[in-house]
Amino acid sequence: MKKSNPDSRRKFIRQNLLTGAGTVLGMHTASAFFSEARRFNSLHAPQVPATTASTGAPQAPRWPKWPMWKAEADEPPVLDVLRSGVWSRAKVVTEFEETWAKTIGAKRCVTTVNGTNAMICALTNLDVGGGDEVIMPPYTFIATPQAILQTGAMPVFVDTDRETFQMDVSKIEEKITPRTRAILPVHIAGIPCDIEGIMKIARKHNLVVVEDACQAWLSEFNHKKVGTFGDAGCFSFQNSKNIPMGEGGAIVSDDEELIDRCYSYHNFGIAQGSMVAKHGSGLSMFGTKLRLTEYQAAIGLAQLKRLEAQTDLRSENAAYLKAGLETIPGIIPYKVHQKVTRVSFHLFPFRYQKEAFKGLSRAAFLSALAAEGVPCSNGYVTLNNQPFLANAFQSKNFRKMYSPQQLDFKAYLERNHCPQNDILCNEEAVWFTQNILLGSRADMDYIVSAVAKIQKNAETIKKAFGK
Secondary structure: OOOOOHHHHHHHHHHHOOOOOOOOOOHHHHHHHHHHHHHHHHHOOOOOOOOOOOOOOOOOOOOOOOOOOOHHHHHHHHHHHHHHOOOOOOHHHHHHHHHHHHHHOOOEEEEEOOHHHHHHHHHHOOOOOOOOEEEEOOOOOOHHHHHHHHHOOEEEEOOEEOOOOEEOHHHOHHHOOOOEEEEOOEOHHHOOOOHHHHHHHHHHHOOEEEEEOOOOOOOEEOOEEOOOOOOEEEEEOEOOOOOOOEOOEEEEEOOHHHHHHHHHHHEOOEOOOHHHHHHOOOEOOOOOEOOOOHHHHHHHHHHHOOHHHHHHHHHHHHHHHHHHHOOOOOEEEOOOOOOEEEOOOOEEEEEEOHHHHOOOOHHHHHHHHHHOOOOOEOOOOOOOOOHHHHHHHOOHHHHHHOOOOOOOHHHHHHHOOOHHHHHHHHHHEEEEEHHHHHOOHHHHHHHHHHHHHHHHOHHHHHHHHOO
């Protein structure tokens, strides 16, 4: 047998065990990688302690795979759709829309091809467009600012409250200008932001509100589900989400006319409902094609049946895991607003303080945690200073809609500096994904033990990784 090369294995760990910015190590790709990590650590346990080493310690859990699918229960309705030959939107999509509206507590729902286009559709039909500014948080997925840019509006970033990972509501009003048209709050990780505080500001300044609830199915603020506070709420059903369809999105609202406009817009502009009386039948308004398919809706209805139970399990495990992790110096789990009554936990976020880990860098901490068999991520990059913004500002349409002074990117960066978010993104944030929280109490204990073990051996790990 060829003798293992310690240097090459150490290099493999450094290069491959780190999760990328804003990405999560996938379950299907992680197994081979963790196998390599276990072999590395069993050979080099003194350098990089790992619970998965062959020392008689517990082996890493087999984390729940995602998405989940129960063939016997889930497949018949999907097969019925496939065999019917009716695949474009029809009665199954309508059934999902009605079920989702009822589940969220909204009057109406219209589905879309994804959550990104749900936001574009909602913003567009609330008359957000060129020359407008839309206030948003910097700690979110790139889809949020991209949706704003697609309308022709300009995103304005409000700094993050690092304790909650949400937009700092106390800093919103200082960003409002005569061009401000809307606020696009994000309930990131499934943790509700202070949506009542945001609505109070919006009413004061006559702004529309579109909630990005793409990670917050069933989350509640003051016993009311998020997505139902603003003029519209948008959801995502992409494959990693707590209701996976592969792709898919939805808009909910109590504003009947808005939903009619969104429906017309998502169906080539063919007038629907109140739009017929207003514009006449047929192609009477500007629109595009964003329709969901019947088989996606059938998958969604199957997933929806277990959402409540899964949400409860995630919440219970999150509370248990949080109680364990917060006993470890240097690990600061998320906090929630006092009026939050339910969290859906698409992510379990916490802040890492390297000073309590002998100066061990976050990258090395993530590497060591993954070597213990615990998938993790360093979360999102800073969005408020990325090249895609400059690229949009240099486009022909933006140069026609805005003055050179408004498109001065250096000045834009200065206006949109978010120092607290910089710290969170560049130094502190760590995530576990929602499927981890579908494990057992023993799995949560394993995570806590792994983190505690890394802290205990931080000096040794730091020497091994050289950081």
